[in-house]
Amino acid sequence: MKRALLASLRRSPAAPCLLSKRYVSAFGYTQAKALVYSRYGQPKDVLSLHSHSIAPAYNDEITVKFLASPINPADINQIEGVYPSKPPFTTALGTPEPCAVGGNEGVVEVVAVGAKVPDFKPGDRAIMRSVGFGTWRTHASAKSSHLLKIPDDKAITPIQAATISVNPCTAYRMLKDFTPLERGDWFIQNGANSGVGRSAIQFGRLWGLKSVNVIRDRDNADELKKELEALGADVVVTESELADRDRMQEVKRLAGKKGMKLGLNCVGGKATTDLLRQLGHGGHLVTYGGMSRQPITVPTSLFIFKDLHLHGFWVSVWSDKHPEEKQAMVEEIFGYITSGEFKDTPVQETVWTPTTKVDVLKEAVARSGQAFGGKKQVFIFKEE
Ligand SMILES: NC(=O)c1ccc[n+]([C@@H]2O[C@H](COP(=O)([O-])OP(=O)(O)OC[C@H]3O[C@@H](n4cnc5c(N)ncnc54)[C@H](OP(=O)(O)O)[C@@H]3O)[C@@H](O)[C@H]2O)c1
Incomplete structure (x- = not known):
């Protein structure tokens, strides 16, 4: 019975393989979800959860899975349309209307690389090199230029890595x-x-x-x-x-x-x-x-x-102008963190799995804008 079910799932390229940790279809497509917006406004009104597939990494492409992404005040301003940096609305994710993915900061783990990616390998962890990538999503296809590799030190938690660069x-x-x-x-x-x-x-x-x-x-x-x-x-x-x-x-x-x-x-x-x-x-x-x-x-x-x-x-702007200094600064700060000299900001975690409902995600975004909220809201991605 179980075998028959699996066989039927594998027949459809769109159907995810439920046994795979990466939620990958039989044809190697990664099943991804993203919190997107196609017009500016209050996050509760304009955010929606979009499902899409990511083709296997080819050439200079890197498939990444997100581990953690915070919700910062600037992310809310960006969705409201009142922040100076505005990611372009595109149909790259196959949405009916051009959209952008929310969030700017986060930490990813590399899950697959194309043949022309010399500097990353599966298992590497990285943070976003610049803002505007869109980090409220389970997976993405990225290029090396989007990512800044972080030390291979398991003492650095996903939350610490996800919240370091802003x-x-x-x-x-x-x-x-x-x-x-x-x-x-x-x-x-x-x-x-x-x-x-x-x-x-x-x-x-x-x-x-x-x-x-x-x-x-x-x-x-x-x-x-x-x-x-x-x-x-x-x-x-x-x-x-x-x-x-x-x-x-x-x-x-x-x-x-x-x-x-x-x-x-x-x-x-x-x-x-x-x-x-x-x-x-x-x-x-x-x-x-x-x-x-x-x-x-x-x-x-x-x-x-x-x-x-x-x-x-x-x-x-500083980060875009000083990529090498940024890398050195991030490494110095990770040093303070791992030596116990630098404590994390208090956070409230919202677990995001492949079956998490959009309302749960939108509630986390709404909590981040509350006065006297006290805790930084962070999405933690789990694969169930
Ligand atoms: N320019 C940059 O490069 C840059 C980089 C990072 C952050 N920022 C900005 O820095 C600010 C703090 O960001 P964050 O991520 O550190 O914030 P956060 O951890 O989310 O904390 C928000 C802070 O804002 C205070 N606050 C909220 N509403 C307020 C109001 N009406 N009047 C006065 N204070 C209020 C909160 O105080 P209560 O606890 O009293 O509510 C809390 O101290 C934001 O404006 C953010 O956009 C700018």
Whole structure:
């Protein structure tokens, strides 16, 4: 009976072989699913789950299976159509309308390579070299140029690999590239409990820097303060504490005569103006996000008399311009992770198997946009 069932499954090229770990049809086609969108809007309205087949890897093609992919704020903005990088809508996956695949960050395992792929072999793990590949999918056909191989170290978990290239790399660059910081120097940041913020706290600790960390007011602020202090935060204050005149002066005094040299901003609005007031003469503010969707207002006197410098940073552009430096940075950060010196951002996993319903996946995307959500949402791919 079982044999008859298998024989009937193998007769159809589209039918997946259920015994295969790779969910591969008898003709070598990998059965894949992807969360796609063909118009901009709220993810719950525009995302759909598309099934398709991937032909056996040929020439310079690499078939990969995804192991884990996070859901970042920029991914949501991209689907809403308000993010500057917009992957092109195409019919490459055989959708009735041109579409793009959601997600930008993730880790894959190579499952097959074409004859003209010298630098990857089955079993290698890699992260995306650039944004825009589309990572909310079970499998994909890629080229070497899309992938950055990661160390063959099983101590690096799929979640750690999947979340390394956006948040930790952004924090790393912002602390290194805008103003020289010496051991003992102070920086201040808002959104301190975000993925980027937690990374900045930890690099600060590793590199001998001191940090003031601003979080939004909330009922469990003390609990969150302790959590960030355990990562290495020197001071954690809420937005309303920082706005308080006395507390503001106390925080300012921490950096002594030198003053705070660097501010990292992912919020905007009043929270950013209060952060700017903390910077010392000649201080630098690096803006990398705008979670409150409010513009940045710089008091004119601060701008002129304190000689403040304002910058923007976008890790996507930096990564495209500095591929070799990126590889070295990623390896350095993996070193911190495997030596236990760098802790992961708290995550909530959503397991994605070949039979997971689209609603389950869309709920995970919706959770990532919730205020005070506390955890990064991550898809973990399993083959059942
Ligand atoms: N420019 C770049 O290259 C780059 C790279 C990475 C990330 N980013 C940006 O950096 C920001 C953080 O990203 P992430 O992945 O680290 O975030 P995340 O881990 O998902 O955390 C989101 C953070 O945003 C805060 N937040 C949410 N809504 C807010 C609001 N209305 N006002 C103030 N804060 C709010 C959250 O605080 P609560 O806990 O209080 O909700 C939390 O700290 C995003 O804007 C993202 O697009 C930019």
